Amino acid sequence: MQGCGNVRVLIVGMGNIGRTLLEIGEFEKVYFYDTADINVRGAIKLAEFFVPEDVDAVVECASSEAVKKFSFDILEAGKDFLVLSTSAFADRSFREAFFERLQRSTSRLIIPSGAVGGLDVVVALGKDMVEKVLLETRKPSVSLGMEASEQRVVFEGNAENAALLFPKNMNVAATLGLVVGFEKVHVRLVADPWLSYNVHILTVESKIGKYRFEMENFPSPSNPKTSAITAYSALKSLKDRCGESKILIG
Amino acid sequence: MQGCGNVRVLIVGMGNIGRTLLEIGEFEKVYFYDTADINVRGAIKLAEFFVPEDVDAVVECASSEAVKKFSFDILEAGKDFLVLSTSAFADRSFREAFFERLQRSTSRLIIPSGAVGGLDVVVALGKDMVEKVLLETRKPSVSLGMEASEQRVVFEGNAENAALLFPKNMNVAATLGLVVGFEKVHVRLVADPWLSYNVHILTVESKIGKYRFEMENFPSPSNPKTSAITAYSALKSLKDRCGESKILIG
Structure with a gap:
């Protein structure tokens, strides 16, 4: 599989999945936003949340609260939005508002298979x-x-x-x-x-x-709530949708 | 799932899968090529194989021989190429020539999950x-x-x-x-x-x-060698890659 060499992303939530993505993704440029005051080598920290103009996609690997909080800014900016905390969409009023806004935006919603194959x-x-x-x-x-x-x-x-x-x-x-x-x-x-x-x-x-x-x-060593496959699955979706892959499978 | 309303395709092989695709795909325009002398409502028949300039993608649902025979014309035309008869790629010399040519083409190779989930x-x-x-x-x-x-x-x-x-x-x-x-x-x-x-x-x-x-x-009623899921899977890939879907899953 080719890398995401031509893709610029904003990663929301620099926990275990965010760090794995950063490590394996080979992105052109990575911004990140996290509520914790942390620094990460190879990624530009945003002190406050905003959507940088030069990113191709925003990748959420934080929480369903973060999805609800930042979604409309991301759709407003017209960026592709990869969501891992899809539990946010179980809230019917948020779900309806989100999809209504999505239809009027140039954004696309990208949901990786995540932990579940098939x-x-x-x-x-x-x-x-x-x-x-x-x-x-x-x-x-x-x-x-x-x-x-x-x-x-x-x-x-x-x-x-x-x-x-x-x-x-x-x-x-x-x-x-x-x-x-x-x-x-x-x-x-x-x-x-x-x-x-x-x-x-x-x-x-x-x-x-x-x-x-x-x-x-098998769980990620540092966070047993998430599975290692989740980061790989997110990367596959990003490569397919935003990268320059010549071979698209699935 | 939205339809392929904005997508124009050439279907190679108007057998059971081709007909199902035509029926469920809601394409903007469909050309087809088949070695049998058949007519199909809603699709424009090509008497000889060529790649019409106004198609977005070529969909192969014929045979591995057809993949080998027409691949290089399709890559030459720079069209996206959805392949179901992937058995063609088991032939190493064809495989190497194909992927070498693909890298120099604007075409993308699209392979649906087909009959196998996961x-x-x-x-x-x-x-x-x-x-x-x-x-x-x-x-x-x-x-x-x-x-x-x-x-x-x-x-x-x-x-x-x-x-x-x-x-x-x-x-x-x-x-x-x-x-x-x-x-x-x-x-x-x-x-x-x-x-x-x-x-x-x-x-x-x-x-x-x-x-x-x-x-x-469960097999397609008219051809027990293929499964009904194959056509649905091909359509999912086409919608995702060539359509205007706002929601991309997997």
Whole structure:
């Protein structure tokens, strides 16, 4: 895969994913904004949030609050907007306002597959073809802030409530909700004290096929809430959409 | 998902997939070329193959022979080229010549996920991260041209040989080979007399996660060798790459 050598980005949130992106992305230029007062080699720090005129895309890897806070500035600036904290879209009034504004902007919304594979099939099928989606996410109890001696179903319900109640852990549910409709996505979140990595099991029933995707994502060493695959997936989307790739797969 | 209302295409091969694309794609303009002397409502027939100047993309849904025969004309014309019969790339000398020419062209090569989900994760991981891929494809014996009374392993080996020996059935193997390197993809093709649909089981081992994708693709009624999902997947890629979609997922 080629790099993002010709792409200039603003990274919102210089945590674990932001740093990995910076390291593997080979961008032409990187600005970053973070509420913490940190400095990072190879990236230009913004003291206050704004959208520099010379960036091609804004990459959010901060939180659903950050998505809500900065979205309209980004759409106003007409920049492509890559969102990882898709849980923000579980909030219906924000969702409606965002998509209404997006249609009047030159921005495009880019959502990487993130921690869940098989989204390519789900998007190809689309709302009309997909009948039912079940997402079971199993995480180490500690990464859900729990001390437990046995497996426990922490949440069971639809994707909207999953993402509203567990915004840091249920971005996958929110992304699926956006693609096929929140009401069609049933979510089960399980805390497992014996697990050392995150597991997603995605089952999709459609008019033209049945699919089961099982993913064991080893967590990022510095933040067990996120999986290492997330940064790689974001980079793939950026290369495809904003880079000069000659080979576009998926 | 929005349509391809602003996209003009040349469809090479007006078989089952071509017809489905024409039906669901809502293109601005469709030319088609087929070696059979057929007429199709809503599409302009080319008596001889050429690339009309006003198309945005050429969509191949014919055969690996067609890919080899027409590729260089398409790259010469500088049009985006969506390839379904990726088995063509298992031929090393063609592969090398194609990619060399692609780099000097304004064309982009577009390869949809096709019949196999999870390619999003495999592409995000890339050659460096993926250690091993196993693809088990199970097809009804009849669609492999066999009459059998029990399950039979028809082929076992690497992706290059799989695609060379079974070009019509092993495009998925060839696509995986292109993404992670042909030598890392082990393929097993099973003919199953009791099966009425195609099954792909994709297992991926990587440095940052393990993945298992299981797909039951109901076949197209008129051609059991292809799965209905293939046309939908091609359309998703076309919309994303050549259309005016504001929402880009994956």
